[in-house]
Amino acid sequence: MDKKAIIIGASMSGLLAARALSDSFKEITILDRDVLPETISNRRGVPQGWHAHAILAGGSRELENQFPAITQELIDSGAILGDLANDGRWFLEGAALRRAPSSAKAILASRPLLEGTIRDRVRKMSGITIRDGCSVDDLVYSDGRVTGVGLKEGETLNADLVVDASRGGAHRS
Numbered sequence: 001m002d003k004k005a006i007i008i009g010a011s012m013s014g015l016l017a018a019r020a021l022s023d024s025f026k027e028i029t030i031l032d033r034d035v036l037p038e039t040i041s042n043r044r045g046v047p048q049g050w051h052a053h054a055i056l057a058g059g060s061r062e063l064e065n066q067f068p069a070i071t072q073e074l075i076d077s078g079a080i081l082g083d084l085a086n087d088g089r090w091f092l093e094g095a096a097l098r099r100a101p102s103s104a105k106a107i108l109a110s111r112p113l114l115e116g117t118i119r120d121r122v123r124k125m126s127g128i129t130i131r132d133g134c135s136v137d138d139l140v141y142s143d144g145r146v147t148g149v150g151l152k153e154g155e156t157l158n159a160d161l162v163v164d165a166s167r168g169g170a171h172r173s
Contacts, residue, residue: 002026006149006159008136010036011046012115014165015122019066021161028128029157031149036132040077040116046167049111054084057104067121071107074117079109136166 005025007014010032018028034043042049055063064071075081082088085102107114122128140148140156148158 003160004158005029005161005163006031006157007163007165008149009165009167010034010119010130010132011165011167012118013167014163015115015118016066017163017165018122018128019125021163022125022128025161026127029159030122030128030130031134031136031151031157032130032132033135034132036119036130037112037116040110040112042112046111046115049115051111053109053111053114055107055109055114056084057106060105060107063107063118067118070117070121074107074109074113077113077117079107079113081105082108 003025004027005018005021007017007021007028007030010030014030014032018030021028037043060071071081083102083104084106085104086099089099090097119130123130134155135152136149137152138150139146139162140150140158146162147160148156149162150156
């Protein structure tokens with residue numbers, strides 16, 4: 001397990017990709033063009049960051065599997081664990097649907113809280129480095145496959161795997 005991975009983008013998809021790859025790669029570098037906040041706060045590179053967010057039941061279970069006790073950590077930081085079928089109000093064709101208790105619990109939290117908590121967990125993982133304030137300029141190819149990235153700052157990073165999680169795809173020439 002001497003393989004290296006580069007993930008372009010330190011948003012939710014990049015952070016979760018790093019967690020998924022951490023069992024198979026010795027070294028993972030996550031790159032993001034934004035300077036990432038040290039506190040729970042919105043950032044320019046996440047246009048939907050001000051919207052309400054919820055992790056539904058299946059996603060909550062998987063998030064807990066990947067990051068044990070994260071649900072309680074989120075709740076302790078202000079998230080709400082709710083029963084969307086019973087605690088919310090749903091309308092269909094102008095009529096309110098009947099509320100009923102369910103086992104489908106969802107984590108309701110701000111995007112900055114979700115992303116910041118997961119980023120903190122990923123930062124603490126062995127073999128994962130997050131580099132912010134750097135922009136990927138181009139992909140590096142060898143023998144017909146991607147073997148790394150070139151940064152606008154002039155540095156080239158090589159890897160066995162490159163994942164583009166850059167919020168809609170980064171511009172490549």
